[in-house]
Amino acid sequence: MKIFFLIIAMALVTYFGRVLPVLFLGQKTNRPSVEKFLRLIPYSAMTALVFPGVLSVDKDFMAIGVVGAVTALALSWFNMSITFVVIGAIVVNMLMYAM
């Protein structure tokens, strides 16, 4: 029962954050700087999600995150599809654990 309440509470606070922009975003701004800000956020957000978090993918083995990220970087630099980038990073990490 305790876990059930926890799940409901987590669901509510998470949805709250998602629904806020729906409730409070009225009409499109015509200020180019605000538009630009919103267009740049995806890149800054994804960067912030990756670094430095990726360094602690495995807290006891930092090289896992570093080598995994460099693999993903290299593959995506050569315009590999997301599928290959993800599989490549996983396979390299598997090899590192296997060694």
Added chain:
Amino acid sequence: MRKKEQYLLGVKTALPVILGILPVAVAFAVLSEHSGLTTLETILMSTLVFAGASQIMAVGMLLAGAGILPIVLATFILNFRHVIMGTCVMNRMLDTPMWKRAILCFGVTDESFAIFTTNEETNNTPYYFAGVISVTYSTWVLGTIAGCAASQFLPILVSRSLGIALFAMFIGLVIPNVRKNIELGVLVILTAFLNVIFNYFVPSSWAIIFATLVGAFLGIFFVKEAEEEEIQ
């Protein structure tokens, strides 16, 4: 494009992301079962919360003996970034009726936000977004179910290697754009640097939010955009 085509285009664009989400769903399920949740509770959490990082954190805190209130508070803080992401997503579908947006916003996650906002803005319709989140949501729930089923059999070598998947996916979404626009690369390095600095002062979930906002704000001043150059 008709509604159905827009929806199917969203589904198609999101397909590669299955590979980024599935491993995280499996990893969550394995951790959740280890920390004492039943299979039903594990699946229910994925179905209702639909926010991977916070779910993994929650079962980790449960395992460490934390109470409900600290876990809910941590979930709220960690998922507060959805306000920013939701603002970017919803800003591209303001003509859509509010009740539809109130349903669609449940699907705002790191992944759906990333796919939706890195695509051409002409594709950014509510039906396209519905297609994207159909894929991410079903992958998340089915991946959790698969993870529960496999948690006893999955070799530790495999489950440990899955942690990199989500990071690899974000890298794979950002880098092709950085190649096209060098100033975007500067923005990436700047944001990473800011995030490291902020991590010294605030918990990492806040650092992510602050670095995202400050990074994008500074970017206004030096990133040149393709469309902008054409206009001026």
